[in-house]
Amino acid sequence: MSEQLLVAGGGIGGLAAALAATHAGWDVRLYERAPVFSEVGAGIQLGPNSVRCLQAWGLQKPFQAVAAFPERLQVRSALSGQPLAELELGAAAIARYGAAYGTVHRADLHALLLEALSKRPSLQLHTGVAIDRFAEAGNSVVQVRTARGREIEGDALLGADGLWSTVRAQLLADGRPRFSGHLAYRALVPQGGLPKRMRTSQVTAWLGPRLHAVQYPVRRGEMQNLVLIVHGEAPDDLENWDHSANATDVQSALAGTCSALQDAIGAVAHSRGQWRLWPLCDRPPVAGPADMARGLVALLGDAAHPMRPYLAQGAGMAIEDAAELQRALAMHDVEVSLRLRRYALNRWQRNARVQVRSARNGRIFHATGAMRWGRDAALRTLGPRLLDMPWLYGDSKGY
Template sequence: MSNVSDVMVVGGGIGGLAAALGIVESGKSVAVLEQAPEFGEVGAGIQLAPNAMAVLDRFGVLEDIFELAVFPKRLVLKDVYTAKELATLDLGKEFQERYGYPYIVVHRSDLHSVLLNACKKKPEQIKLFNNQVIQTAEECESGVVVTNQSGETFTAQAIVGADGLKSNIRKLFSDDELICSEYVAYRGTIPIEEVSDANLDDVVMWIGPHLHLVQYPVRRGELYNQVVVFKSYNYKPDSDDWGTPEEMDKRFKGGHPLVEKAISFIERQIRWPMYDRLPLDNWTKGNITLLGDAAHPMLQYLAQGGCQALEDASVLADNLKQSDNYHTAFQNYQEERIPRTAKVQANARLWGRFLHAEDPLTLIMREKIFKEHTPKSYQVTDFLYGYHKRR
């Protein structure tokens, strides 16, 4: 049994690395236990709203992120068939003055690399371990202990479970199952040179009944990120034979020419079924707590999954600085975070149904809301983007 640090963070994704940076603020050492052979991120682009930017600023990595980011001018909803602009949100001067930070888009791997490099700059405080598939965690006489896939055990004073959607640490608190939305996503980037007719100034979401396409540039404008999402009409539980590339082509047939062209560029090797879980009313047990998708996996429709993990890391850091007792710090952390993340989870589901509406009544309501909306209706986004200012 090996003691590795004061705190073990299980999971080395965006949330886990941010948690490590936050924990060391309180003078504690951290071991990050990542299951993959190397630290890295899969996927494509990620949207970072001001509530996430505030955390990146706190952890001293904002300028590094800015060097790799794109700063869109607007968020735009378009009809997938007609290209009509349905609603926009201006991300310019007033937006930045209201929230204190810009809205940016980056490649997920770029964000992860910046956080990883920040951790590597603190070798005395943060240790990084790979090939650690943590199976179990429990309290013991010396604090807490985890066991990996080989039966090896590691101890520390406390554990933060940041091991993602299929978290093993979450099993301490719930035996709940993943909830499949019956939607799938296909993600990818293409060289910006191949994009001759796309809007490079905005984050654009083309919406239609039970489907959408998101587009925006990343990596200083060198790549163009595209995400296709649709509900499969062939959904089968416990099967991968649904939401196929062939079904994607059929579902988007008849879309606007720019949409059909975009679909032709989409990478088809990796299919991403979309899951979430119901909110938990507790994610702390003694000196063990959860963070990010392990605590509150959510659907992507508000672009807040990564942002909420970063918020977690910041609030966790605050509470560890305020209390030397891990259990007290973790309880106070979850007391703030559970209501917040549950609200975002619920709104992500609602926004997905709203965007993908097909029934006439919902479409009438949506059209009315869009007509009343202006590019500077920031009161709609205050609850998301203004969190750091309200705390």
């Protein structure tokens, strides 16, 4: 009889974990609290490290059908508009790391994973079901109770239920995520109706004092994703705070920046698009394997290691987690609790490193004064060496 994994959370991390577990020979029941499977419309950057995981699951062709593959990453000054550094992606990334650097609409990646799961007979998907509590029984099973009082048993429970994870709240009891002090304005616009000067086929990062912006293509290049991150105050309700943003707030945040950046951001107004505003939250870096797995319960993705977006690795680390979980779950001659600990032992240090580097990048991106001048000089001199990250994209474990 196959072992059974219960998964809380139907986002990208939860779907990737469910797919990985079926590849490891497990039966999976996935529970999503929302009434339907859906994802917020925003872009994701996937480095070669996470694209290789998709390839291993046989998803290269579906990914190629929906993603864009920028030829380069360019860093520019948000004040002067001058280029500071470039890194070749495209074929150069494939040659270096065995996989492309892709940019994808979050909903497209979510749909791709759902489609792959629909072909796995060992998977059951349940919507409108929230996990409330869990307990480990004496006979090496985990018992889960839903918010509606239904009781479910499995051989292991995976909390992939995001930043505000209820599984984490019980497993670690370590309080709420912390507000980073940064706010993200996000928008998606069709590129077809834009003037050529507003379109993009590359990743461009604009660095300015106490702010930065990123733009890149998604959905085969048909759409453009724009993100502006600025310093700001915490809203009263962090957990449920997501709303339409006033375009004048974006314009105010960009006061003093160059016309080229304002033109790029102006693509939203030109296409009559809409900005959405999110507070960015995270947690301290993972401190050890017990932060990711205890007994028959494990955490994955944002439930385990929410991070700031300044390495563009939030989704990537969740996908890597799923790949490592697959390797651990496939060790069928080992007790389940030891398999989950093996998963955590092999993941916690890498996740912690990415969390630390992401936070550090935020300070560098938003630098002011002498630090900003030094950053710009270093980028002009050592650009490709600073932008390329072999430790991340070409990790020796094969992610």
